[in-house]
Amino acid sequence: MPADPREGQPVWIDYTCHEFESTTNFYSQIFGWEFNDQGSDFGHYNMITKDGVTIGGAMRALNMDGTPNPMIPATWTTYLHTEDISDVYAKAxxxxxxxxxxxxxxxxxxxxxxxxxxxxxxVGMWQPGEFSGFDTPLTPGTPVWFELMTVNYSAANEFYGHVFSFEITPMGDFPYSTHGAGDDAVAGICDAREWAQVSFWRTYFNVEDADAAASKVTELGGKVLAGPEDSPYGRIVTVTDPEGATFQLQQDP
Structure with missing residues (x-):
């Protein structure tokens, strides 16, 4: 994790699901993750680690009183760094x-x-106290990129630029922009109207072999939605877990 993350930089991800034991086992087999229950004081929130590296968090889909809530979809949530969460929340x-x-x-x-x-x-916000966020060593099983798939590209650029201080940097002719330019980019915004009916944030996780990982996903009850396909940024696969939460597999070029 950068010692001094910029405003709006992704610094945390967490996962919400219903069948907690079976679904977390899916991720353990795909990425080699461990899930560590933080106890009742934290609502049995689990910290996800890989070889001692902090990846993110995971929890059951629950109401505030602790009872299951079947209306909450299984999903990954991205949290953006902010120095003044009250101000950013109000601005949002x-x-x-x-x-x-x-x-x-x-x-x-x-x-x-x-x-x-x-x-x-x-999308979430995180104002650090003692904890600044996840680790990003860019190794297999860890998050390497974060992007918003939006159905309103111009509005998304305006919103994240205004609220989260995104340094909106267009990429070429395709409607895609990043927060920061080149090697300093920390997140992307993609015009996803061609592929999506709803907007969502998604995370790319690095793997050693994208094809093998995609096969493992389907073997364990997930689905491959697109790919594997080569790109300038590596071999990419779009997948879902057994509960339908989507994420990306990325193999280095």
Whole structure:
């Protein structure tokens, strides 16, 4: 994790699902992850690690009273760094976002909040306390890229530029922009109207062999939606887990 992440930089991801034991076993077999229950004080939130590296978090889809909530879809949520979560949260609502979870303290670790952006994508905020976020060694089983697949590209660029201080940098002729330029880019915004009906954030996880990992996904009850295919950024596969949450597999070029 960078010692000094910029405003709006992805610094955390977490996963929500229903069949917790079977679905987390799926990820353990795909990526070699371990899930560590943080206990009742943290609502049995699990920290995900790979060989001692902190990847993200995972939890069951629950109501605030701890009972299961079948209406919450299985999903990965991306959290963006902010120095002043109250100000950014208020700015987001003023810019048309819908509230999901207002800013709240997570013990001494920091503060979190979740919104739905104006195009319908859920996204979190994280203001660090004792904890700044995940580790990103860019090794197999760890997150390597984060992008918003949006159905309203111009509105998304405007929203994230205004609310999260994205340094919007267009990439070539295709409607894709990054937060920062070149090697300094930390996240992307993609015009996904051709492929998606709803907006969402997705994470790319590095693997040693994208084809083998894709085969393992289907063997364990997930699905391959696109790929494997080569790109300038490596061999890419779009997949879902057994509960339908989507993510990307990325093999280095």
């Amino acid at each position: 609502l003023e810019a048309g976002a819908a509230p999901v979870a207002e800013p709240m303290a997570v013990g001494p670790l920091g503060q979190m909040a979740v919104i739905t952006d104006p195009a319908g994508a859920g």
